[in-house]
Amino acid sequence: MQSFTLAAPNGLDAATDAGGRGGRYIAGGTDLLQLAKDNVETPDRLIDLEPLPLTDITVTDDSLRLGAMARMSEVAAHPAVVARWPVISQALLASASPQIRNMGTIGGNLLQRTRCGYFRDTGFACNKRVPGSGCPAREGENRMLAILGTSEHCIASHASDLAVALIVLEASVDLRAPDGTTRTIPLAELHKLPGDTPHVETTLRPGELITAVAVPASRAGMRSHYLKVRDRASFEFALVSAAVAIDAGAGTVHDIRVAAGGVGTKPWRLPEVEEALRGHPLTPKTLADAAALAGQGATPATQNGFKQVLLRRAVLRALQTATA
Ligand SMILES: Cc1cc2nc3c(=O)[nH]c(=O)nc-3n(C[C@H](O)[C@H](O)[C@H](O)COP(=O)(O)OP(=O)(O)OC[C@H]3O[C@@H](n4cnc5c(N)ncnc54)[C@H](O)[C@@H]3O)c2cc1C
């Protein structure tokens, strides 16, 4: 592990100024420190976000605002989140372990890196870690990896459960640049497809800090659900997950958002399923017909074709649960 300095900034200005000069932000450290220990990442200057005033969870009639340093466990247990945005709480409780959720933060969770084993082992080539070195996963161990949004250069799946829940809620991300300017982007625009630059994973600009995630209130959000399918019941990443938010008053689907995890190179919205449901009567048949469309355009690798079937079943089950 390369040695590094750790700076404790006395405010947002000092933090983003240091970020603009090449320092790396560290929040809970549950992902970054493991990557540093394994020499997958070699930061020499870390900027501790712990002292910053970014921990608030603010609820109004219209929205939920999660400070970037709010802990996963606090957000999962917040009574308003459980009642009005259950998909967030469920996705977080299905993530990692209680100990990691006590340390891990909302900002850090969204920026965690892929669990592709070749990426995390410097003994192998990997285009994401060393651009141009190759992608052994294409012909190697790829059972856990993506079937949607892949490229010939990378098929790594995105690992965050929370991000999948947040894109069905149409959340946005507040950012602060080193010069003090701020901007807000839809969460759906934060993560990039791998294309021919899989090492460029987000649309963040150099030194940009996530300060908060904002989630609008909606009737669909109140009737939302997260289903995660994995190899063991806890402490495991998704093989496939499905997030659903639905408003189906008087038996007709007015508002529907569906997304999937474990299958995409980024959190993956499923417009083909949404279009098959929007404006239609809520019946067992419409749910089944819509779920059968999930994952159009998938390009499985050698070991993960089973995810196409699993995705359709997970989406159907999540739709049934959210509307039960
Ligand atoms: C054994 C294990 C199992 C896990 N299982 C799951 C799982 O099932 N589902 C799941 O979703 N996750 C899982 N995780 C991942 C875990 O949720 C993340 O490690 C955690 O959320 C990262 O948050 P952190 O605050 O510790 O981030 P850090 O490790 O501190 O940072 C992660 C990255 O985000 C950057 N960063 C952090 N905060 C900010 C910010 N505010 N602005 C800009 N950049 C920032 C850092 O520079 C770094 O690049 C697991 C992790 C482990 C170790």
Ligand code: SF4
């Ligand atoms: S799938 Fe992506 S992360 Fe995994 S080895 Fe290939 S390039 Fe690296």
